[in-house]
Amino acid sequence: MSDTDQDLIEAIRAGNPRRFSVLVDRHKDRAMTLALRIVGERGAAEELVQDAFLRAYRSLEKFRGDAKFSTWFYRILYNVCMTRVLRRPKEKVEWSDDDMRTLDVADQDVPSAQERMEAEEMQALLKEELARIPQAFRSALTLFYVQELSYEEMASVLEMPLGTVKTNLSRGRVLLRKRVMERLNEEVYAA
């Protein structure tokens, strides 16, 4: 059976620092996915993931084990990425309650359009539209679906109240879904 993250951390603390490579291997792809979705450029994302791992290793002694290593590490990574993102011009989060209402209307056509689309095309569409939604929603969606964090763990990583996390996640899903559905309908009608 493979070692848990906690086992690896204990091994590192016990004088076997090379075990850190197993932690890096285990978390690098999910970390890269999160960083890439926040900053949007592969080169910058890779650099930030590396930076986050270096910071995590150097402050491993501060990790008390109250939360999972992944939650603690993603908080470091998220902060590193946000420091980079905050240097850019501020993004306007466009949201209105109409977005929630239009979902019901769009739903009428959804199953048929969604079923007609090949899985690969759907993935490509999701990826494109995900890159276009506001960063706060994108981060919430990625932490939930890719990092598979619970609502509470997300609140800890994002340093936000639980209610805000739930709202961002829900709005993010609705907005993304709405945009994907619009694209799907466009393509269905265009065909």
Add this chain to the structure above:
Amino acid sequence: MSGAEKHRSVEQLHALIDRQLDPAERALVTEHLRGCAGCRSRYESLGRFDAAFRKMPLAALSPAFTRSVMVTLGLAPKVPLVFRLVERAAYVFGLLIVLAFIVTAFVLGGVITSADLAGSQGAARRYLDATGSALAAAAGVLGSWLKDYLPFLFNRGGIAITAVALAVVIMLAALDRTIGKRFAQRLR
């Protein structure tokens, strides 16, 4: 569904999909879905979208990334001799190919005869002499080429300018490395 009962909110349906509802609430929403075709259809549609989202591929990083992190931390394991030799195999093969070319050229040019290759005395000596002559000839060709195309290199002023230019380039390269490292450390 009774007319008075409201449709379930998108948040509630998402919470049901995410298994984030407490048992009592879950039972209520599930019961509602049994009797409400509209909410059930919406729930199924949200579920399909959720499944598609979960299948999105990860952005993969190569194993070289892990090694790079470990090298930066000064924790890279020593590579076993066998692997180091394999890593250097490309250089070794390259060197062998160059040697083979030289030997072939000497054989074809008659510098080395079949008797030499069979092991008669003096073959190594002749081979070294021929290599030396070939290198000297190549240096001569390079020298005359430089004289023809870059004549300024062969007077004192030209040499001085070239030396200063080289020194500046080396200094800039060294500065770039130092400054680059310092900036990278500061950013961290």
